[in-house]
Amino acid sequence: xxxxxxxxxxxxxxxxxxxxxxxxxxxxxxxxxxxxxxxxxxxxxxxxxxxxxxxxxxxxxxxxxxxxxxxxxxxxxxxxxxxxxxxxxxxxxxxxxxxxxxxxxxxxxxxxxxxxxxxxxxxxxxxxxxxxxxxxxxxxxxxxxxxxxxxxxxxxxxxxxxxxxxxxxxxxxxxxxxxxxxxxxxxxxxxxxxxxxxxxxxxxxxxxxxxxxxxxxxxxxxxxxxxxxxxxxxxxxxxxxxxxxxxxxxxxxxxxxxx
Amino acid sequence: xxxxxxxxxxxxxxxxxxxxxxxxxxxxxxxxxxxxxxxxxxxxxxxxxxxxxxxxxxxxxxxxxxxxxxxxxxxxxxxxxxxxxxxxxxxxxxxxxxxxxxxxxxxxxxxxxxxxxxxxxxxxxxxxxxxxxxxxxxxxxxxxxxxxxxxxxxxxxxxxxxxxxxxxxxxxxxxxxxxxxxxxxxxxxxxxxxxxxxxxxxxxxxxxxxxxxxxxxxxxxxxxxxxxxxxxxxxxxxxxxxxxxxxxxxxxxxxxxxxxxxxxxxxxxxxxxxxxxxxxxxxxxxxxxxxxxxxxxxxxxxxxxxxxxxxxxxxxxxxxxxxxxxxxxxxxxxxxxxxxxxxxxxxxxxxxxxxxxxxxxxxxxxxxxxxxxxxxxxxxxxxxxxxxxxxxxxxxxx
Numbered sequence: 001x002x003x004x005x006x007x008x009x010x011x012x013x014x015x016x017x018x019x020x021x022x023x024x025x026x027x028x029x030x031x032x033x034x035x036x037x038x039x040x041x042x043x044x045x046x047x048x049x050x051x052x053x054x055x056x057x058x059x060x061x062x063x064x065x066x067x068x069x070x071x072x073x074x075x076x077x078x079x080x081x082x083x084x085x086x087x088x089x090x091x092x093x094x095x096x097x098x099x100x101x102x103x104x105x106x107x108x109x110x111x112x113x114x115x116x117x118x119x120x121x122x123x124x125x126x127x128x129x130x131x132x133x134x135x136x137x138x139x140x141x142x143x144x145x146x147x148x149x150x151x152x153x154x155x156x157x158x159x160x161x162x163x164x165x166x167x168x169x170x171x172x173x174x175x176x177x178x179x180x181x182x183x184x185x186x187x188x189x190x191x192x193x194x195x196x197x198x199x200x201x202x203x204x205x206x207x208x209x210x211x212x213x214x215x216x217x218x219x220x221x222x223x224x225x226x227x228x229x230x231x232x233x234x235x236x237x238x239x240x241x242x243x244x245x246x247x248x249x250x251x252x253x254x255x256x257x258x259x
Numbered sequence: 260x261x262x263x264x265x266x267x268x269x270x271x272x273x274x275x276x277x278x279x280x281x282x283x284x285x286x287x288x289x290x291x292x293x294x295x296x297x298x299x300x301x302x303x304x305x306x307x308x309x310x311x312x313x314x315x316x317x318x319x320x321x322x323x324x325x326x327x328x329x330x331x332x333x334x335x336x337x338x339x340x341x342x343x344x345x346x347x348x349x350x351x352x353x354x355x356x357x358x359x360x361x362x363x364x365x366x367x368x369x370x371x372x373x374x375x376x377x378x379x380x381x382x383x384x385x386x387x388x389x390x391x392x393x394x395x396x397x398x399x400x401x402x403x404x405x406x407x408x409x410x411x412x413x414x415x416x417x418x419x420x421x422x423x424x425x426x427x428x429x430x431x432x433x434x435x436x437x438x439x440x441x442x443x444x445x446x447x448x449x450x451x452x453x454x455x456x457x458x459x460x461x462x463x464x465x466x467x468x469x470x471x472x473x474x475x476x477x478x479x480x481x482x483x484x485x486x487x488x489x490x491x492x493x494x495x496x497x498x499x500x501x502x503x504x505x506x507x508x509x510x511x512x513x514x515x516x517x518x519x520x521x522x523x524x525x526x527x528x529x530x531x532x533x534x535x536x537x538x539x540x541x542x543x544x545x546x547x548x549x550x551x552x553x554x555x556x557x558x559x560x561x562x563x564x565x566x567x568x569x570x571x572x573x574x575x576x577x578x579x580x581x582x583x584x585x586x587x588x589x590x591x592x593x594x595x596x597x598x599x600x601x602x603x604x605x606x607x608x609x610x611x612x613x614x615x616x617x618x619x620x621x622x623x624x625x626x627x628x629x630x631x632x633x634x635x636x637x638x639x640x641x642x643x644x645x646x647x648x649x650x651x652x653x654x655x656x657x
Contacts (some may be wrong), residue, residue: 052428052548052560055440062427074558099282100545101559126545128273150285154447159288170560174286193324 009195010218015226017044023073193223273461279459317568351642359470364451377432378569379411381455386420456500457577460548471506499571507639524566535564567596594623616640
């Protein structure tokens with residue numbers, strides 16, 4: 001059983017997944033950020049692999065990716081940084097990124113290296129399910145990695161079921177058909193999340209996109225197992241002088257563990 | 260010829276050989292799936308075809324002439340015909356596609372149009388058809404290109420389009436494309452994205468190639484009239500993303516006697532580090548939703564190409580062309596900035612036609628093709644040079 005699956009056995013409510021960009025704000029801050037997230041109560045860490053043309057990301061995350069690339073972040077550097085991370089970090093880690101850099105690295109080598117350092121799962125938004133089923137899925141499974149598909153309010157019920165079937169770990173419910181960081185009316189989202197909940201899917205559901213504070217986190221958690229915060233956390237990193245302290249304050253607010 | 264339609268059409272998943280597909284995030288799935296399910300039915304509906312053909316004739320000005328360039332033919336000791344896409348309304352072939360897609364967008368019930376543009380030609384062609392059909396038009400254009408192509412920005416605005424600067428990444432065509440795709444993700448219901456070239460996720464490469472195929476469709480009957488044969492020995496076209504080349508090659512793709520010559524922009528030289536010769540410098544990768552040849556670093560980051568011509572300044576190439584390259588069906592050559600400039604001046608003086616800088620690349624390779632007196636060469640004169648006057652003036656020290 002994977003670390004992600006174990007997590008959801010222990011915890012079915014208010015699971016918090018926080019996104020951070022590898023190599024941001026500094027090339028060597030990857031582990032500092034991950035450790036700070038673990039110590040501040042994040043249940044899952046979604047580690048973004050920076051790409052020059054990140055279609056599904058909004059401007060804040062794209063800017064962090066550009067900065068990370070300037071900082072010298074590459075997949076080779078990332079796996080070097082992650083070599084011993086399991087000695088200090090026990091939180092499940094998902095790598096999120098785009099297909100092109102992975103293809104250049106070598107898809108199988110990527111999966112092998114990810115599994116070897118202790119990564120638990122993958123989110124690759126531009127890997128379509130046809131190619132997943134015919135070509136890449138078996139390699140991902142061979143290395144014991146979870147693979148998480150995205151669904152949106154526009155995804156038909158039949159397709160949600162199919163993507164749920166293909167996913168393991170959890171299902172990523174995009175709260176609106178939008179790139180990350182866009183604010184949307186959360187009541188419309190609730191209807192969609194209720195619909196997902198009533199489908200009794202195989203996987204736990206985490207809600208992403210538009211989650212930025214205690215209020216939106218709680219709304220998302222009402223109809224799902226938890227939520228994913230990305231843009232708001234990167235924005236905090238942009239502004240903070242101290243990663244550990246900034247992360248602690250940020251997560252305290254989201255988790256409601258402070259007055 | 261039905262048995263050998265292998266170069267023309269992608270398979271059901273959108274692959275031309277190893278290239279193509281639809282590598283898109285789930286947020287675009289419904290839109291792309293809807294397009295994929297309906298584009299062929301809509302395009303070949305009699306009512307669609309009737310309106311499309313009428314607009315091509317009365318609005319675009321088709322058929323465009325196939326012109327025997329006598330002085331040029333004499334110079335190269337062969338027979339050179341120019342397919343005059345520069346005479347299309349708005350000055351380039353781009354409008355063949357935008358007319359088709361705006362009609363398609365209406366059939367899909369969309370009310371808002373978005374587009375990306377590099378040099379501004381596709382942006383102008385999109386703004387034009389949006390004005391014609393009274394549709395809202397938003398064009399994404401790299402911040403750098405907005406500075407470089409002021410006249411086209413003004414034309415788009417005059418036509419009622421909103422031009423939004425793409426300020427991310429390298430602030431050029433590839434980033435404008437990223438921004439347009441993001442807009443589409445954020446506006447999934449009412450918006451149609453008119454891609455300007457044979458790039459993007461399936462079915463775009465096939466759809467755009469079909470709309471542009473009118474170029475070679477006309478060439479065939481025009482050649483028959485002029486030479487008695489529908490088939491030339493060579494078709495020459497410049498390739499950035501590859502839309503004019505796709506159109507010029509289309510009805511010859513499976514006529515294996517016809518040599519298809521694709522001319523890429525070498526910039527300062529293929530190996531200068533300042534080039535846009537994607538098939539020479541690229542490796543298989545995924546950009547803007549399809550697998551093709553992509554100029555990228557060893558780490559898989561897309562690099563910014565260079566060409567004097569903004570329309571060829573793209574780090575990818577359509578999957579149809581990547582397959583022509585990989586299979587050897589196409590002959591891929593390149594011309595430098597300097598060679599293209601010289602060719603532009605030469606054609607202007609020899610034939611009285613000022614070509615677009617993109618098109619000038621196609622003329623620049625004539626000397627490298629070892630043409631025979633019996634050959635029939637069709638060059639796709641994809642656009643006129645008015646938009647490039649500033650560059651030409653600089654070259655003339657005016």
